[in-house]
Amino acid sequence: MVTKRIRQITAANESLLSFLPMWEEHRLEPDTANFAFGNPQEMVVHGFASALARATEPLDKDHYAYKFSEAGSRARVARHLGAWRDQEFDPEDIAMTPGAFGAIAVALTALVDVGDEVVYSDPSWFFYRSMILSAGATPIGVQVQPDNYDLDLDRLAGAITDKTRLVIVNTPHNPTGRIYPPATLEDLAAVLTDASDRYGAPIYLLSDEPYSKLVFSDATFSSPSRWYPHTLISYSYGKILLTPGQRIGWLAWTPSMADRESLRSAVFMAQIAGGWQFPSAIMQYSLAELERLSIDLLELERKRDWFVSELGAAGYDLRPPEGTFYLWVRSPDPDDVVFVERLAKEGVLVLPGTTCGSPSHFRVSLTGTAEMIERSLPVFRAAI
Ligand SMILES: Cc1ncc(COP(=O)(O)O)c(C=O)c1O
Incomplete structure (x- = not known):
């Protein structure tokens, strides 16, 4: 059964x-x-429940209609990300999702075929393996460095084969709290570029960043999207607001992404076929207020x-x-x-x-x- x-x-x-x-x-x-x-x-x-309450009041007949990635949400995220990361993002390259969970599921459906391999680092968030398996792919765990929990790029490079379609990196890292430094991310980009050239197709990088605003004052955060063009970023508001039971987040990529027009439609179809992987109307309408809270x-x-x-x-x-x-x-x-x-x-x-x-x-x-x-x-x- x-x-x-x-x-x-x-x-x-x-x-x-x-x-x-x-x-x-x-x-x-x-x-x-x-x-x-x-x-x-x-x-x-404070302010979370009242923001949601305000967003429940219907303003027109479509208030509770099926919601895709609302234009207002995408524009807001692109603007916010652009200012925060000092990198350009096109609203069309932002998919609103039910948290990082949804963003990861959608990225896997859009990018990975049955039998492909997905490399991630161990220790790791406990659901990567399940989600990769759920997409019909094979999870390949690579240990991080035991002393400082940085990525072990030699091992990672060694784990990439002609079946590798996607590499998942999580920074700031659950469970170790490590933030990968710029030098590591630059070297990671070189490893992925080299492997993409060797196998004749881009190896995509999913940078899972739900904790990117939970950074302590003695550290700074960088995203690998700065160095590697074929990076998708997953994000969730559930961490900075500590409201994981209300689902909103996004999947985003920069204009440097290969074949980004096809990726847009692939992600859109993956959201639908994956069981309507869009945040609810209320979460999208309250986003402007939620972005001000922490x-x-x-x-x-x-x-x-x-x-x-x-x-x-x-x-x-x-x-x-x-x-x-x-x-x-x-x-x-x-x-x-x-x-x-x-x-x-x-x-x-x-x-x-x-x-x-x-x-x-x-x-x-x-x-x-x-x-x-x-x-x-x-x-x-x-x-x-
Ligand atoms: C590394 C990592 N990625 C993704 C998620 C999923 O986040 P959310 O439930 O907010 O979508 C979590 C949640 O714990 C996480 O730790």
């Missing part, structure tokens, strides 16, 4: 699926310090500095993240799942590294509150 593809996808997320019952068991207990996922642990940012980045940085220094003082091995809202910590027990279970029994929920393809670590989400951090510190100290 179940398809082979869904069996493969389920197997790719086995470790996440086996973590969920533990998470369900503890997450609603009143004293749980919940750092498992990038979910809000306090009330939504979670408190100073508070996030304070939590990072405090948590990193406390965990470090307790003997944990971790690097301060440059972006995202995650800490990536070496597990004192070689079995990360055993260690995570031990913490969970004491009321502290973190994510085992195996879910991200790395059993040696666990991930802590800084979306937990300051009170949760305070409560968790004795547990972390005792567990090590």
Whole structure:
């Protein structure tokens, strides 16, 4: 009854699926310090709900008609991106999607054929493998550098074959918090250009950037789109607003993209055939207001500095993240799942590294509150 593809996808997320019952068991207990996922642990940012409420009022008969990428949304994103990135973007090269999830799914459908290979880096966000498999392609994971979590370009170059159609890079990187520096991105562009020339067709780069506004004050963010012409960027508003349950984001590429007219229609058809991968009317109408909102980045940085220094003082091995809202910590027990279970029994929920393809670590989400951090510190100290 179940398809082979869904069996493969389920197997790719086995470790996440086996973590969920533990998470369900503890997450609603009143004293749980919940750092498992990038979910809000306090009330939504002020102005979000009222922006959505205003956008519900119908202005004409088409207010709730089927929505594609609305012209207003595309123009706004192109303008905003152009100013932010100092790179030109054409509104026609912006596809509005239900978050980065939708943007990644659409890029895979538009660019990847059954049997193609998609290279991504490990550790990684836990759904790349499933999404690549869902597109009928083969996921090829490449380890990042173990010391500083930078891309390992020799390994990446070695993983590219004549079947490679797409490479996915995620910066700022979930789970390590690494932001790839310009020199790495420039070298990445050289590797991809070289491989594209060798195989006679562009290898596309999907730069997955949902955390590109979650950058700490001691770091700067660069997108590979600056160096590699065949880059598509996926983005989500769900991170900067910490509202992952309301879906809006985009997929964008610059005018340097090869064959961009065909890509526009391919992405459009991929959005339709992929199950109407457009954000809802309300999300598109409220975009102007949403773009002015943000979670408190100073508070996030304070939590990072405090948590990193406390965990470090307790003997944990971790690097301060440059972006995202995650800490990536070496597990004192070689079995990360055993260690995570031990913490969970004491009321502290973190994510085992195996879910991200790395059993040696666990991930802590800084979306937990300051009170949760305070409560968790004795547990972390005792567990090590
Ligand atoms: C690296 C990465 N890409 C994509 C996504 C999907 O983001 P969204 O749910 O906002 O679409 C996430 C969410 O955690 C992520 O961490």
